[in-house]
Amino acid sequence: MNVGELLLFGSLVALANVCGGVLLARPGTFHRSKRALRYLVALGAGFMLSAIFIEIMPEVFALWAGKATSDVAASEGVLGAMTLLLGGYLLIHFFEHTIAPHFHFGEETHPEAVVRPSAAYTAIGGLSIHTFFDGVSVASAFVVDRKVGLLVFVAVLLHKVPEGFTAASIMLASGRTPARALGATLIIGAATLAGVLCVALLQTRATEAVVYALPFSAGVTLYVAASDLIPEVNHLEHKNPFVSLVVFVGVALFYALHVLIG
Ligand SMILES: [Zn+2]
Numbered sequence: 108m109n110v111g112e113l114l115l116f117g118s119l120v121a122l123a124n125v126c127g128g129v130l131l132a133r134p135g136t137f138h139r140s141k142r143a144l145r146y147l148v149a150l151g152a153g154f155m156l157s158a159i160f161i162e163i164m165p166e167v168f169a170l171w172a173g174k175a176t177s178d179v180a181a182s183e184g185v186l187g188a189m190t191l192l193l194g195g196y197l198l199i200h201f202f203e204h205t206i207a208p209h210f211h212f213g214e215e216t217h218p219e220a221v222v223r224p225s226a227a228y229t230a231i232g233g234l235s236i237h238t239f240f241d242g243v244s245v246a247s248a249f250v251v252d253r254k255v256g257l258l259v260f261v262a263v264l265l266h267k268v269p270e271g272f273t274a275a276s277i278m279l280a281s282g283r284t285p286a287r288a289l290g291a292t293l294i295i296g297a298a299t300l301a302g303v304l305c306v307a308l309l310q311t312r313a314t315e316a317v318v319y320a321l322p323f324s325a326g327v328t329l330y331v332a333a334s335d336l337i338p339e340v341n342h343l344e345h346k347n348p349f350v351s352l353v354v355f356v357g358v359a360l361f362y363a364l365h366v367l368i369g
């Protein structure tokens with residue numbers, strides 16, 4: 108995988124963030140796309156979960172325990188990888204939900220919670236740390252294997268439009284202008300690209316960087332799928348039980364692509 112290709116896929120996922128913001132900045136388009144976005148969140152959650160457990164984790168175990176010469180070394184490798192995974196998960200819990208006073212994925216419908224000037228910015232800051240690792244996930248997956256890279260790229264891409272839309276809606280709910288809302292999607296998009304660049308640069312200096320980046324960013328992705336997207340799906344379920352079924356469609360779509368690309 109060369110740097111040019113990495114940047115191309117990285118730019119595409121970053122651009123999807125801005126697309127989500129553009130949708131919200133145009134109210135007519137937003138109301139028509141609101142329904143489609145719900146399904147995209149559910150589809151993204153199912154696809155992402157499958158990509159983590161079926162695509163990324165086997166690669167992580169191969170990197171950490173594949174060359175172990177004893178059972179003890181293999182289990183130490185698995186322990187190391189799992190510790191990084193937990194670390195990635197907890198990092199996002201800290202920045203999105205401990206530091207930020209109010210954050211959830213999807214449309215911001217609690218303007219009273221983000222009306223304080225700092226609240227919206229802290230939420231965007233937390234989201235930027237998460238999107239940085241979206242970029243790290245895609246890039247390190249491509250460095251390890253092209254097929255894994257493509258599937259992780261699709262997994263991340265699916266939640267990028269709703270993510271940009273989340274960022275823009277936080278800004279609008281806190282009374283910022285549509286231009287500022289769009290600016291917030293540019294920031295989270297740029298953070299995604301920065302994550303891709305970081306892996307690309309580290310890779311040229313230390314080839315083992317991806318050994319650590321892959322399980323850590325998988326922990327971040329796990330948080331996004333299981334603790335940001337799934338609760339959003341369940342929240343929407345009250346209005347439309349069909350949305351939660353779409354998570355399984357995401358899993359099926361992942362499997363179809365897994366077989367097709369393989
Ligand atoms: Zn809210």
Ligand SMILES: [Zn+2]
Pocket residue numbers: 237238241266267270331
């Ligand atoms: Zn994300």
